[in-house]
Amino acid sequence: GAVVSQHPSxxxxxxxxxxxxxxxxxDFQATTMFWYRQxxxxxxxxxxxxxxxxxxxxxxxxxxxxxLINHASLTLSTLTVTSAHPEDSSFYICSASYxxxxxxxxGSGTRLTVV
Amino acid sequence: xEDVEQSLFLSVREGDSSVINCTYTDxxxxxxxxxxxxxxxGLQLLTYIFSNMDMxxxxxxxxxxxxxxxxxxxxxxxxxxxxxxxxxxxENWGNNRLAFGxxxxxxxxx
Numbered sequence: 001g002a003v004v005s006q007h008p009s010x011x012x013x014x015x016x017x018x019x020x021x022x023x024x025x026x027d028f029q030a031t032t033m034f035w036y037r038q039x040x041x042x043x044x045x046x047x048x049x050x051x052x053x054x055x056x057x058x059x060x061x062x063x064x065x066x067x068l069i070n071h072a073s074l075t076l077s078t079l080t081v082t083s084a085h086p087e088d089s090s091f092y093i094c095s096a097s098y099x100x101x102x103x104x105x106x107g108s109g110t111r112l113t114v115v
Numbered sequence: 116x117e118d119v120e121q122s123l124f125l126s127v128r129e130g131d132s133s134v135i136n137c138t139y140t141d142x143x144x145x146x147x148x149x150x151x152x153x154x155x156x157g158l159q160l161l162t163y164i165f166s167n168m169d170m171x172x173x174x175x176x177x178x179x180x181x182x183x184x185x186x187x188x189x190x191x192x193x194x195x196x197x198x199x200x201x202x203x204x205x206e207n208w209g210n211n212r213l214a215f216g217x218x219x220x221x222x223x224x225x
Contacts, residue, residue, distance in 0.1 A: 046212055106159075
């Protein structure tokens with residue numbers, strides 16, 4: 001089946017530094033990937049839609065300069081949290097769709113802690 | 116985004132059935148999904164239902180869809196301890212985006 005690999009699983013960084021999270025579709029090509037953020041005991045909030053070869057589409061209220069998305073190939077999208085602050089600490093999850101009838105396959109998530 | 120409503124917590128004894136409910140807002144959604152999330156993990160697709168179906172059964176899982184009321188439910192038969200998790204319903208909308216419910220935590224008591 002469709003597999004999405006996300007790395008790293010967790011990362012701790014200092015305030016002011018940048019962190020890159022990778023999302024790879026392992027056995028299928030994904031022209032579109034999605035990035036979500038999840039706070040503890042809350043639902044997933046869609047941050048942006050990552051489009052291969054073009055600019056990402058950000059949801060309302062998400063700072064595109066803060067959360068840089070690059071989708072340079074059909075199997076890789078990256079999310080870079082720039083100049084991270086403690087309020088950026090969260091669980092970030094990516095997903096890709098093999099086809100709507102197959103649902104959306106999710107990565108295992110990245111726990112970001114900014115200290 | 117779209118608004119998907121779910122209740123929050125369900126406790127069930129092992130071997131009993133669990134029912135989780137969800138309401139959604141976008142009547143044009145073509146697919147509705149149920150996902151399972153275990154602590155610290157990503158989401159696992161459990162099942163989905165196409166919008167022109169009323170019911171779908173997949174082993175221990177039964178999905179019921181009431182399109183008129185925009186109501187979706189998931190029944191887990193013979194609930195097992197491994198079913199303890201948070202369950203999210205989701206609908207697809209606009210450019211294949213997904214809108215998630217708040218999630219329902221299911222705790223299975225041995």
